Amino acid sequence: MQRGRLGGLDWEEKRARFQSLRLSAKGLRLLTARRIRYQVACSLDGYIAGPNGEIDWIPNDPDIDFGALLAQFDTLLMGRRTYQALPSHEGLEGKRIVVFSRTLRPEEHPEVTVSRELEAEVKRLRAEDGKDVWLFGGGQLFGSLLELGLVDTVEPAIIPVILGGGVPMLPAPGVRRRLQLTGHRAYPKTGIVLLEYAVRPEGGPRCRS
Numbered sequence: 571m572q573r574g575r576l577g578g579l580d581w582e583e584k585r586a587r588f589q590s591l592r593l594s595a596k597g598l599r600l601l602t603a604r605r606i607r608y609q610v611a612c613s614l615d616g617y618i619a620g621p622n623g624e625i626d627w628i629p630n631d632p633d634i635d636f637g638a639l640l641a642q643f644d645t646l647l648m649g650r651r652t653y654q655a656l657p658s659h660e661g662l663e664g665k666r667i668v669v670f671s672r673t674l675r676p677e678e679h680p681e682v683t684v685s686r687e688l689e690a691e692v693k694r695l696r697a698e699d700g701k702d703v704w705l706f707g708g709g710q711l712f713g714s715l716l717e718l719g720l721v722d723t724v725e726p727a728i729i730p731v732i733l734g735g736g737v738p739m740l741p742a743p744g745v746r747r748r749l750q751l752t753g754h755r756a757y758p759k760t761g762i763v764l765l766e767y768a769v770r771p772e773g774g775p776r777c778r779s
C-alpha cells in the first residue's frame with residue numbers, strides 16, 4: 571500500500587469524506603428533529619384574541635383541512651390562559667397537551683401535563699422522537715419560547731379583520747428575530763392568508779434598527 575493511502579483514498583480524501591459524513595449526520599438530525607411550530611390565527615393588526623378574549627372573528631374556511639393540519643402534530647403546547655380559554659378538548663383526542671403555568675396545580679388537571687419548567691420540558695420534547703409540536707399559544711408563551719430560541723417556525727393565518735386591540739400575537743417587550751418565508755397560501759373564500767416562516771438562527775443577518 572502506498573504511504574498515506576488507505577483503501578484507494580489518501581488521508582486528505584479520507585478526512586474530507588469523514589467530515590462530510592459527520593456534517594451530513596448533523597444535517598440529517600436537524601432535518602428529522604421535530605419542530606416547534608407556532609400556528610395561530612391572527613388579525614391583520616397582530617391580535618390573536620379580542621380585548622375580552624373573543625375569537626368570534628376567526629371564520630371557518632371550507633378549504634382549510636383542519637384534520638390534515640392536526641395530523642401533523644402529536645403534542646400541543648399551551649400557556650395557562652389559552653388552556654383556560656379553550657371551551658373543550660374536542661378534536662384533540664389522542665394528542666398530548668402540555669400546559670405551562672406557575673400557578674396551576676398539576677393534580678387538579680390530570681387530563682393534561684402541567685409544567686413550570688418551560689425550557690427543560692420543551693428541550694426534552696424536542697429531543698424525543700415524534701411528530702412536530704404545535705405551539706398553540708398564546709402570545710405570552712410564544713414570547714417566552716422565542717426568547718429561549720425554542721421556536722422553529724411562525725405560521726400565522728392572517729384573518730382579514732382589524733380588531734383595534736386585544737391579546738397580541740407577541741406581547742411587548744419581546745425579542746427581535748429574523749424570519750425566512752418558507753410558504754404562503756391564500757384562501758379566497760374567506761380572505762385568509764396563511765404564511766409560513768422559519769425562525770432564523772440567532773447570529774444570522776441582523777435587522778436594521
Ligand SMILES: NC(=O)c1ccc[n+]([C@@H]2O[C@H](COP(=O)([O-])OP(=O)(O)OC[C@H]3O[C@@H](n4cnc5c(N)ncnc54)[C@H](OP(=O)(O)O)[C@@H]3O)[C@@H](O)[C@H]2O)c1
Pocket residue numbers: 609610611612617618619623624625648649650651652653655656670671672673674685686687688706707708709710711712714737
Ligand atoms: N387566535 C388563536 O389562534 C389563538 C390561539 C391560542 C390562544 N388564543 C387566545 O390567546 C389568549 C391567551 O394568550 P395570552 O398571551 O394572554 O396567554 P398564554 O400565553 O396563553 O398564557 C400565559 C400564561 O402561561 C404561563 N407561562 C407563560 N410563560 C411561562 C413560563 N416561562 N413558564 C411557566 N409558565 C409560563 C403563565 O401562566 P401562570 O400565570 O399560571 O404562571 C402565563 O400567565 C386567549 O384569549 C386565547 O383564546 C388565540
